[in-house]
Amino acid sequence: MTSGKVFLVGAGPGDPGLMTVRGLQLLRAADVVVYDYLVNPVLLDEAPPQAQRIFVGKQAGTHSIAQCEINEVLINYALQGYQVVRLKGGDPFVFGRGGEEAEALANTGIAIEFVPGVSSAVAVPAYAGIPLTHRNYASSFAVVTGHEAIKSKSSVDWAKLATAVDTVVILMGLHQLPSIVAQLMAHGRAPGTPVAVIEQGTTPRQKTVIGTLTDIVGKTAALKAPALIVVGTVVSLTDKLDWFAGTGPAGTTYFSSAEDAGAERS
Ligand SMILES: C[S@@+](CC[C@H](N)C(=O)[O-])C[C@H]1O[C@@H](n2cnc3c(N)ncnc32)[C@H](O)[C@@H]1O
Known part of the structure; x- marks a missing residue:
């Protein structure tokens, strides 16, 4: 079996143009994308059509998926040989619990790569x-x-x-x-x-x-x-x-669950 790998990738703060070139390259080649509520959904269109997209952020009115369950998802797909992009808002290592996920992956010996993001x-x-x-x-x-x-x-x-x-x-x-x-x-x-x-x-x-x-x-x-x-x-x-205020069209939701109070928790 080919060995899988998990790429811990920063999606940037919201503007899709602020994702790194390396991150985008990996997203476009992903078999599985595991993403959070702070990831701009527009970026998911960059993954191949056949790639699995798995949302692990907090759903409105429910509890967040436990960190250990997210770790399990990443590990299971990587063990099946998939290239897994773990996409997190901003930078994965700035209040993103990226450190915990990285440790869990390292403990299993799965190949990992970190791609920093532009932090909010x-x-x-x-x-x-x-x-x-x-x-x-x-x-x-x-x-x-x-x-x-x-x-x-x-x-x-x-x-x-x-x-x-x-x-x-x-x-x-x-x-x-x-x-x-x-x-x-x-x-x-x-x-x-x-x-x-x-x-x-x-x-x-x-x-x-x-x-x-x-x-x-x-x-x-x-x-x-x-x-x-x-x-x-x-x-x-x-x-x-203040160069940016009012420069874009209104009326679109840019995060998977932006109104969710969970967005205030790490
Ligand atoms: C769990 S932390 C994740 C931070 C992320 N890893 C980063 O580097 O930007 C989530 C918090 O980041 C801040 N945040 C993230 N994106 C933001 C945005 N587009 N506008 C304002 N605040 C944002 C908010 O304070 C939010 O509660």
Whole structure:
């Protein structure tokens, strides 16, 4: 039997043009594509017509497929000799549980290859006209999960983070926004610090709301996942650099289950 292989591939943040050349090459040669809710469905058309397409994201109203079940799917197809593309939103190793899948595959001895993707952490701010660093305003940035901001023992040390870097990018933080801004201000960030919340970034449905740590919560009640938060002086540059807003046709859903609150979980 020919041996299969699993390619852990980043699909980019939503705009299909942001998938890498290597990723697209592999997708076009795949026998099986196993994909998540953050993958733009348009990309699935790139796989050969006969390729199996398996959705393992969270279905509306149900629980996510357990990580061990996803691992099993990948392993089983690879053991049958298939070329399996495991397609994940953004970059597989940025809050994508790609590390866990990679470990599970490595434990079985199955051949693996990693193809990084353009992470929403950098691409979504860029499409909103926000450079994460800028010679005059920011020489450091951090990317953190906001998912656990309400837990007393959050895995993110908000007290240290608040003033440790100039720009903070928070993924999976929309529902935790009130706790996040409270933590940042309690630990030394000025209340007037600019904040951007960007929904469905890099797609024609991108929506950006700008405020400060004090008023952003009130302004973003209607936003839905997937959304990303940027905190820092660089956010002000969007006034001048917001090149993408309103450039695409409206009315299309760009993610397999974008309205699903599960998009806020890793
Ligand atoms: C589980 S994480 C996966 C991140 C992904 N691996 C990456 O590198 O972009 C999902 C979170 O990423 C952010 N995200 C991903 N795509 C986004 C997009 N197009 N617009 C806004 N936020 C996005 C949101 O914060 C969402 O809750």
